[in-house]
Amino acid sequence: MDVQTPSLRPPLHRVSRTAIRYWTVRASLGWLIVIGAQIAWMVLADGDHRAVRIPALAVTAVFAAAHLIVMPQWRYRVHRWETTPEAVYTLSGWFKQEWRIAPVSRIQTVDSERGPLEQLFGLANVTVTTASAAGPLKISGLDRGTADRIVHELTASAQATAGDAT
Structure with a gap:
């Protein structure tokens, strides 16, 4: 009996396109926690360091947006x-x-x-x-x-x- 050994090759099928939305929403939940914590830190802490906290929040928002745009599409591909x-x-x-x-x-x-x-x-x-x-x-x-x-x-x-x- 001739037994074929499977070879490493690209699989044929993609996952569901709905996975793109799912990965986006799941990642959004994590980013909302991070951004929410930064906002709470900015509101509840003293006002002396607001000049640092606002740009930090902006940087976080840019990273979050980039992640939410790139990651789901990349994973789907x-x-x-x-x-x-x-x-x-x-x-x-x-x-x-x-x-x-x-x-x-x-x-x-x-x-x-x-x-x-x-x-x-x-x-x-x-x-x-x-x-x-x-x-x-x-x-x-x-x-x-x-x-x-x-x-x-x-x-x-x-x-x-x-x-x-x-």
């Missing part, structure tokens, strides 16, 4: 996934990018999760756990239907594939 009868391929990240392959014969569990914000956007994540020391593969930003289909297909493929999942 990078994040990809693919499943084949032989392997699961993922590419994720934006500054630090991670490219992973998991042979189907090594799959131990396949899970799907949706946090409250992801549910609001109709998104889901799929986590493929193997015995790898690198940890599980995670496909984030999928539409709910695609995630459900992947979980079903990978579970069936893992059960049908001979291997010890280690």
Whole structure:
């Protein structure tokens, strides 16, 4: 029997375009906390250092805007996934990018999760756990239907594939 070893190659599928809005909103929440803390610091502290605090707030706002414009688009262009009868391929990240392959014969569990914000956007994540020391593969930003289909297909493929999942 000829067993093909999966090769490192770019996965074919992008995540849902809705992930762009989700990543933007999720990052906005963090920036709102930082900007809110700076505003509270400016209002509640003595007025002697206001000349420093206002420019600091402006710099924070510029960094926040740049992050919220660039990061979601960049992540969308990078994040990809693919499943084949032989392997699961993922590419994720934006500054630090991670490219992973998991042979189907090594799959131990396949899970799907949706946090409250992801549910609001109709998104889901799929986590493929193997015995790898690198940890599980995670496909984030999928539409709910695609995630459900992947979980079903990978579970069936893992059960049908001979291997010890280690």
